[in-house]
Amino acid sequence: MELWFTERHTPNVKFSIKVDRQLYSGNSEFQRIDIFDSKEFGRFLTLDGYMMLTEKDEFIYHEMITHVPMAVHPSPKNVLVIGAGDGGVVRELTRYDCVENIDLVEIDELVVEVSKQYLPTTACRFDDPRVHIFYEDGVKYIRRCEDRYDVIIVDSTDPFGPGEGLFTKEFYGSCFKALHEDGIMVNQHESPFYDEDAAAMQRSHKRIVESFPISKVYQAHIPTYPSGHWLFGFASKKYHPTNDYNPTRWNLLGLKTRYYNARLHTGAFALPNYVEELLRDVE
Amino acid sequence: MAELSQVNAPIYEALRKFRRMRVVPFDVPGHKRGRGNMELTEFLGEDCMSVDVNSMKPLDNLCHPVSVIKDAEMLAAQAFGAANAFFMVGGTTSAVQSMILYACKSGDKIIMPRNVHRSAINALILCDAVPVYVNPDVNKQLGIALGMSVAQVEQAIKDNPDAKAILINNPTYYGICSDLKKITEIAHAHGMLVLVDEAHGTHFYFGENFPVTAMAAGADIASVSMHKSGGSLTQSSFLLMGKNVNADYMRQVINLTQTTSASYLLLSSLDISRKRLALSGREIFAQTVEMAEYAREEINGIGGYYAYSRELINGDSIYDFDVSKLSVYTLPIGLAGIEVYDLLRDEYDIQIEFGDIGNILAYISVGDRKRDIERLISALSEIKRRFGKSGAELLTQEYITPIVAETPRRAFYADKVSVPLDESAGKVCTEFVMCYPPGIPILAPGELITPEIIEYIKYAKEKGCQMTGTEDINIEHLNILAD
Numbered sequence: 001m002e003l004w005f006t007e008r009h010t011p012n013v014k015f016s017i018k019v020d021r022q023l024y025s026g027n028s029e030f031q032r033i034d035i036f037d038s039k040e041f042g043r044f045l046t047l048d049g050y051m052m053l054t055e056k057d058e059f060i061y062h063e064m065i066t067h068v069p070m071a072v073h074p075s076p077k078n079v080l081v082i083g084a085g086d087g088g089v090v091r092e093l094t095r096y097d098c099v100e101n102i103d104l105v106e107i108d109e110l111v112v113e114v115s116k117q118y119l120p121t122t123a124c125r126f127d128d129p130r131v132h133i134f135y136e137d138g139v140k141y142i143r144r145c146e147d148r149y150d151v152i153i154v155d156s157t158d159p160f161g162p163g164e165g166l167f168t169k170e171f172y173g174s175c176f177k178a179l180h181e182d183g184i185m186v187n188q189h190e191s192p193f194y195d196e197d198a199a200a201m202q203r204s205h206k207r208i209v210e211s212f213p214i215s216k217v218y219q220a221h222i223p224t225y226p227s228g229h230w231l232f233g234f235a236s237k238k239y240h241p242t243n244d245y246n247p248t249r250w251n252l253l254g255l256k257t258r259y260y261n262a263r264l265h266t267g268a269f270a271l272p273n274y275v276e277e278l279l280r281d282v283e
Numbered sequence: 284m285a286e287l288s289q290v291n292a293p294i295y296e297a298l299r300k301f302r303r304m305r306v307v308p309f310d311v312p313g314h315k316r317g318r319g320n321m322e323l324t325e326f327l328g329e330d331c332m333s334v335d336v337n338s339m340k341p342l343d344n345l346c347h348p349v350s351v352i353k354d355a356e357m358l359a360a361q362a363f364g365a366a367n368a369f370f371m372v373g374g375t376t377s378a379v380q381s382m383i384l385y386a387c388k389s390g391d392k393i394i395m396p397r398n399v400h401r402s403a404i405n406a407l408i409l410c411d412a413v414p415v416y417v418n419p420d421v422n423k424q425l426g427i428a429l430g431m432s433v434a435q436v437e438q439a440i441k442d443n444p445d446a447k448a449i450l451i452n453n454p455t456y457y458g459i460c461s462d463l464k465k466i467t468e469i470a471h472a473h474g475m476l477v478l479v480d481e482a483h484g485t486h487f488y489f490g491e492n493f494p495v496t497a498m499a500a501g502a503d504i505a506s507v508s509m510h511k512s513g514g515s516l517t518q519s520s521f522l523l524m525g526k527n528v529n530a531d532y533m534r535q536v537i538n539l540t541q542t543t544s545a546s547y548l549l550l551s552s553l554d555i556s557r558k559r560l561a562l563s564g565r566e567i568f569a570q571t572v573e574m575a576e577y578a579r580e581e582i583n584g585i586g587g588y589y590a591y592s593r594e595l596i597n598g599d600s601i602y603d604f605d606v607s608k609l610s611v612y613t614l615p616i617g618l619a620g621i622e623v624y625d626l627l628r629d630e631y632d633i634q635i636e637f638g639d640i641g642n643i644l645a646y647i648s649v650g651d652r653k654r655d656i657e658r659l660i661s662a663l664s665e666i667k668r669r670f671g672k673s674g675a676e677l678l679t680q681e682y683i684t685p686i687v688a689e690t691p692r693r694a695f696y697a698d699k700v701s702v703p704l705d706e707s708a709g710k711v712c713t714e715f716v717m718c719y720p721p722g723i724p725i726l727a728p729g730e731l732i733t734p735e736i737i738e739y740i741k742y743a744k745e746k747g748c749q750m751t752g753t754e755d756i757n758i759e760h761l762n763i764l765a766d
Contacts, residue, residue: 139657143664165654170631170661177668 005036005044007051009226010194015051017041017224023118028110030162035118041224043119045086047111048161053086055121057223062088062122063260064220064268065232069151069184070096071250071265072239076150077101080178082138082166083188084155085111087123093153094125095255102131103149105142107162109135139165145178152179154187159200167200169207172235176211182238189217192275193227201231206282208235216241217279218268220259231275242266289362289561293354294554297342298334298547311337311544334547345370345545346538355554362561363488363507364498365523367530369537370553371506372545375482375520376402378506380409381537382478382522385504386448387412394439395450397685398428400480401715401752403450404691404727409540411692415443420600421682425591425612426641428682428723429600430461433469440473448476451502454483454494456637456644456721458608459601463500476528477502482520485513486607489564490572494603503528509553512571512607512648513560516552567649568607574656575609575647581660582609587616587667609645611663613638617672619746621718623663626670631662637721640743683739686731689764694729698765701755704740707732710763715752718743724752732761 003019017038024035034046042055053061066089070076077100081089085106093102106112112133115123125131134141138154152175157163165171166187175185187208190201209215212235222230234241247262271279287293308315317324317332324332338344343352352370360368371378383406387393390411395403397416407414417435419428431451440446449470454460467477479497485507487493497505505523509515522537524530560567579590589612593604613623624638636646645659688711689697699713709732716726725743726736740758744750750758 137654137657139654139661143657143661162654165658165661168631168658168661170658170665173665173669174661177665 005038005046007046007049010196013194015224015226017044024114026110026114028108030108033110033114035114044224045115045119047157050158051224052157053088053122054224055119058088058122060220060222060259061230062092063257064218065089065153065155065186065188066092067255067257067260068218068232068234068241068265068268069153069186071247072236072241072245073150073182073184074246074249078149079103080105080145080149080152082142082152082154083157083163084153086115086119087112087126089153089155090128090131091122091125094128094130096253099130102128103134104131105134105136105138107135107137137165139168139171139174142171142174142178145174147178147180149179150183152183152185154185156188159190159204167204167207169211172208172211176237179237183236184239185212185235187233187235189231189233191225191227191230192278193229197226198278202278202282205233205279208233209283211235213237214240216269217271217275219271219275220268242269287354287358289358289558291358292551292554292558293351293358294342294547295551297351298551301336301341302333308336310339331548334551336547337544342547345372345550346541346543352550355550359521359553359557360523362557363521363523364496366526367524367528369522369534370545370550371520371522371537371541372518372549373541374518375480375506375508376405377537377541378520378522379403379480380406380540381533382504382506383407383412383448383450384410384539385528385533385536386476386478392443392446393448393450394436394443394446394475396428396431396452398455398682398723399450399452400482401717401722401724403480404715404724407691408695408728411690413690414687415439415446416685416687418684419682422595427457427459428455430455430459430602431466432600433462433465436466437469440469440475444473446475448478450478450480452480453497454605454608456483457610457642458483458605459595460494460603460605462599462602463495463497463502467501471501476504479505481505482508483511484605485509485511486564486568486571487605489560490568490607491565493568493607494605498523498525501525509556513556514649515556516549519549519553521553571607571647571649574651574653575607578609578645578647578656578660582611582663585660585664585667587671588613588663589615607647609647611643611645612641613643614641616667618666618670621743621746621748623666625747626666627662631658631665633659633662639718639721639748640746683725683733683736685727686733687729688731689729691728694764699762700765701760701762703760704737704758707761707763708734708737713762713764714754716740716750716758716761717752718748719751732763
């Protein structure tokens with residue numbers, strides 16, 4: 001018997017993982033949630049058939065979306081995470097002693113429940129007393145916040161489906177309002193490679209550029225995402241991601257990471273020419 | 284054959300059956316089920332093209348229905364509580380015109396509020412009826428025209444006992460309703476027909492706790508835009524008739540101007556939508572209202588904006604309010620409604636129904652998703668934060684009482700000259716000037732141009748309203764009666 005999970009990366013490209021067995025399948029009010037187990041990637045979570053994370057490569061995504069802003073901000077105390085019901089971002093954040101409060105806003109409670117049950121590698125720090133979970137639409141939650149957070153991490157799904165509101169200008173503008181005057185917002189920024197992903201990436205970049213005075217993009221290599229070449233957005237009111245970055249300060253924290261390091265931090269902001277061009281087109 | 288009920292959709296069923304028969308077409312349309320125009324077929328889909336067919340025996344004929352269209356019209360009449368119903372494929376515009384052409388001949392008087400849709404005044408140009416305008420009450424704060432007050436209607440009837448009919452616009456675009464029952468009673472007591480432009484009231488017939496419908500209030504004829512809140516395709520509507528209307532004569536009136544090649548896409552969309560609303564309209568509109576109420580509460584929570592509702596009710600010119608409408612007064616944040624409308628589209632990729640001088644209207648329906656409502660609210664909140672001004676000099680939208688100098692028809696067909704807008708004061712206009720939407724004329728043919736109106740037109744243009752109606756596409760000149 002051969003059982004394969006397949007995701008279309010474009011109408012003409014498929015990506016498949018051989019599945020050992022399916023551990024969970026269910027429908028929430030918002031989406032279909034599946035957990036599979038596989039030999040190559042371990043357990044993996046899909047939403048509406050789209051790959052969210054695998055046990056094998058999730059560290060790349062979660063380290064890069066978390067440590068980059070946390071290393072730039074000199075004193076991140078109050079952090080907001082939007083999406084991220086799998087718990088990966090929270091796991092990374094709770095490693096910082098300077099963080100006093102982590103608010104997690106996830107629209108779908110079932111994602112958190114299923115992750116707690118089947119994905120212990122990521123959903124392992126929800127019980128930290130600094131973590132507060134709000135099951136709400138992120139667009140709605142952020143609308144009511146003003147001058148409240150040091151860092152906002154937008155760990156969204158894709159610009160279609162339940163997460164599409166997290167790619168809009170009204171959302172980015174609300175994040176700007178919700179941040180302190182030296183706040184930083186980091187977001188999942190899609191991929192520059194395939195045409196449709198690149199167009200979505202440009203659209204959100206344009207909207208962020210229009211909302212924040214500093215808006216840069218950095219990259220990572222994530223094998224299970226379309227093309228493997230993935231981007232993150234770094235939007236900030238005051239701090240520049242590389243000029244205002246103090247590697248010594250971060251190194252002194254003594255955090256052990258598998259992907260992120262101080263030299264990679266700077267290197268990740270060096271983008272291929274074609275990506276620079278895509279970004280310039282909308283700046 | 285089993286008796287028909289609301290679970291049936293006779294036109295839809297006939298089309299499905301017809302498709303299965305794979306009839307070879309040697310008739311129009313010439314695209315022959317799409318095969319002759321592949322680019323169009325790829326765009327619209329094969330399913331769609333395969334039912335874009337002509338009238339024929341198994342599919343009946345809208346001009347003279349005897350089988351499936353007749354059955355579908357009977358079911359529609361039942362669903363709407365009307366004695367008869369006709370499928371209309373020329374939009375509610377053609378339904379409104381047919382009501383007036385039915386009721387009035389050349390020289391007949393018809394009482395109507397001045398804030399009617401242009402389609403009503405167009406009908407007067409066609410049939411040479413004489414309008415007796417009842418000036419609507421105006422809410423001074425919001426600057427919107429309201430419903431007709433009963434006392435004003437009584438006065439108009441007393442002054443014009445020879446009028447043949449009264450036309451009521453109910454609800455208005457903003458959701459405001461007049462006392463339809465009372466006005467109908469008074470009109471009937473004086474032998475006048477009651478015509479209701481119910482373009483924005485389809486849902487009243489199927490939801491719960493909505494204002495009274497034209498048919499329930501005893502009105503004679505109503506035009507309902509099924510394609511607005513009812514879910515059918517754009518351009519499809521119903522004309523509803525009470526028991527005292529001669530439906531066969533009405534069909535002749537409709538056939539004066541309606542196409543003889545009615546689109547089966549439109550007809551089947553009316554049929555399917557009627558079935559859907561009859562079977563589950565109650566839940567559908569409960570959801571719509573819930574979303575509108577939620578949005579209203581959140582928008583009022585932002586501050587500055589005023590999303591109004593039933594608190595406006597005053598027992599007369601705002602006899603009732605349609606809570607499924609999301610109308611928002613924007614002047615307190617220092618922006619005209621039309622400016623907020625433009626910002627929503629240009630900055631936030633959100634298209635709303637319209638913006639006028641002081642208000643915006645977002646159309647809420649069962650097709651909306653919670654997350655889109657959240658986007659709309661957040662975008663309004665952001666517009667206030669980023670673009671809000673205080674103490675901006677804004678014109679409040681005033682309803683300007685028209686001065687009628689000529690009947691619409693005589694003015695429209697008279698010898699005319701074009702003059703620059705600034706030189707038109709004191710002259711009689713021979714064309715329409717309006718913002719579209721909502722399509723309520725600022726000037727109609729036969730009305731006197733005043734300095735106040737010129738100022739209003741200039742202001743609306745400056746704020747970015749989409750002005751229409753004039754021969755001069757840039758609205759720099761107006762056509763006036765030649766001396």
